[in-house]
Amino acid sequence: MTSIPMSTTAEQTDQRARDEAFWKDVAQRYDVEPGALNLEYGYFGRMTREVLRQYEQNLAYVNRSNAVYVRQRFDTHDSEVIRADLAQLLGVGAHEIALTRCATESLQTLIRNYNELQPGEQVLISDLDYNSVQTAMRWLARRCGAGIVEITHRHPATYESLLQSYREAFVANPGIKLMALTHVTHRTGLVMPVQDLTDLARSHGVDVILDGAHALGQLDFELEALNVPFAGFNLQKWMGAPLSLGFVYVRQGRLAAIDPDMGDTRYADDDILGRVPYGTPNIPALMTLPTVFAEHRAIGGSAVKGARLAYLRDLWVKEARGIEGIEVLTPDDPRLYCGITSFRFTRHEDQQVMAQRLLDEHGILAVTRYGAGCGPCIRITPGFTTRAEDMARLVAALRALA
Ligand SMILES: Cc1ncc(COP(=O)(O)O)c(C=O)c1O
Structure with missing residues (x-):
């Protein structure tokens, strides 16, 4: 994997965030169990194969x-x-x-x-x-x-x-x-x-x-x-x-x-x-x-990791903002968001039921979150193995369920 120095321009960071070939290369450093599309990396991150190997050793x-x-x-x-x-x-x-x-x-x-x-x-x-x-x-x-x-x-x-x-x-x-x-x-x-x-x-x-x-x-x-x-x-x-x-x-x-x-x-x-x-x-x-x-430094540090996660977030949020029956709760001011963003189905009362339907009908894992003044919501958190096409799959599911 080509590494980029920590001191890169905002433009280089932005380019890297969108560089699917680079992120495919990154994704290959992880073992991923087949199954549901994981959009719940907010729980914890996956270790790379190398970190796992060292840990076991x-x-x-x-x-x-x-x-x-x-x-x-x-x-x-x-x-x-x-x-x-x-x-x-x-x-x-x-x-x-x-x-x-x-x-x-x-x-x-x-x-x-x-x-x-x-x-x-x-x-x-x-x-x-x-x-x-x-x-x-x-x-x-x-x-x-x-x-x-x-x-x-x-x-x-x-x-x-x-x-x-x-x-x-x-x-x-x-x-x-x-x-x-x-x-x-x-x-x-x-x-x-x-x-x-x-x-x-x-x-x-x-x-x-x-x-x-x-x-x-x-x-x-x-x-x-x-x-x-x-x-x-x-x-x-x-x-x-x-x-x-x-x-x-x-x-x-x-x-x-x-x-x-x-x-x-x-x-x-x-x-x-x-x-x-x-x-x-x-x-x-x-x-x-x-x-x-x-490994964190080699990938470009938090600047590059954060830009990638925010880019993936933008891919689904831009589409979801236009879907009737979906309210995205997290603002689009770049100072106020990162890779994690929550939304709710406005025509459905129970967000837990909808999160379950996302999983059962579309094979997408995301969690509900309660306790915010803005009400119950479903949280979407991509990770470093998430692809642009995974975000398109989420958007299609939201359209179908909204
Ligand atoms: C905002 C926030 N604070 C604290 C924690 C607790 O972290 P830990 O699981 O490392 O105790 C979490 C875990 O998800 C969190 O999201």
């Missing part, structure tokens, strides 16, 4: 060598090299990140251990945040004797309406101290204007915990430039790492706001490693990360 090796390798080499050296590799990929300091098992663990750990919330203050969540983040924020508020402010975003969302929703919440509730913010919501794929929102939050003295679960690997961003104090991520969605890996990010200078996890004393007070749950990680999975990062 690492598993066999760690099983053979056991503590002789893990105690003498992995714990003392290799795990730090892997953390440094990840930090380099993100453009942050290794001391600002700690590996975890998933985004949920990362985000809940940050929320659980946030120590700057005082009784009488408030936390803020929105209808588009992830369920386990919402429940953790409610839990934190209860535990600290704080209040909870829950906002519902306007529909259809615009760049300005998203900023306005938060602006109004901050003005109406000057006691807000901490907010959850989801970079890419799992409900509709809407991309939040994170940088502007963190600036706004900071001007109101509000700390942000960023949920980056769907952003890493499909949105081209500089973590440090987002200016968030705290963030949680996973590596199995758009990075294509084995399942069971994630990490927390705590910006330099903000570690004191997060307590050691459950009173951990294994690490120094200024070491982020003590801020995440202790335990034996999935070592063979961690050992694959250098290969995962090398």
Whole structure:
């Protein structure tokens, strides 16, 4: 596969996104089980054959060598090299990140251990945040004797309406101290204007915990430039790492706001490693990360991956906007969408029934999502093995079912 350098022009990135021969080549690096057309890559990504092969080899090796390798080499050296590799990929300091098992663990750990919330203050969540983040924020508020402010975003969302929703919440509730913010919501794929929102939050003295679960690997961003104090991520969605890996990010200078996890004393007070749950990680999975990062870079990084996913999304959305009986919920402002987009059948009450019909009658797997203020929807998420013709198949199915 020809790789392209990370520093390419927007035009080159755009060309690559449309280059079916290139993506056919990429697709050949994966084994895909025959069956339904998978438009539910929002759950987790597939490993390439090479990553899978390495993972299997690492598993066999760690099983053979056991503590002789893990105690003498992995714990003392290799795990730090892997953390440094990840930090380099993100453009942050290794001391600002700690590996975890998933985004949920990362985000809940940050929320659980946030120590700057005082009784009488408030936390803020929105209808588009992830369920386990919402429940953790409610839990934190209860535990600290704080209040909870829950906002519902306007529909259809615009760049300005998203900023306005938060602006109004901050003005109406000057006691807000901490907010959850989801970079890419799992409900509709809407991309939040994170940088502007963190600036706004900071001007109101509000700390942000960023949920980056769907952003890493499909949105081209500089973590440090987002200016968030705290963030949680996973590596199995758009990075294509084995399942069971994630990490927390705590910006330099903000570690004191997060307590050691459950009173951990294994690490120094200024070491982020003590801020995440202790335990034996999935070592063979961690050992694959250098290969995962090398493949990510070789394909052109998040810029190229994200452009491809957004291109596939545009292929079906452009057609679907013109189909009577289909409402696409995610806006077309390029700042506000990525590869994931949701829609609903307006003439059918039950979207779950329609998702089942998509599968039964057209062989297409997609999931329903509930909880957004804009109502129940069906989420479409292409992946790196999805072809332009798969999107045409989806459009034909939507026409038939609408
Ligand atoms: C927005 C968002 N946040 C958090 C998570 C949780 O990620 P994980 O499965 O790594 O815990 C997901 C998973 O789909 C998600 O979509």
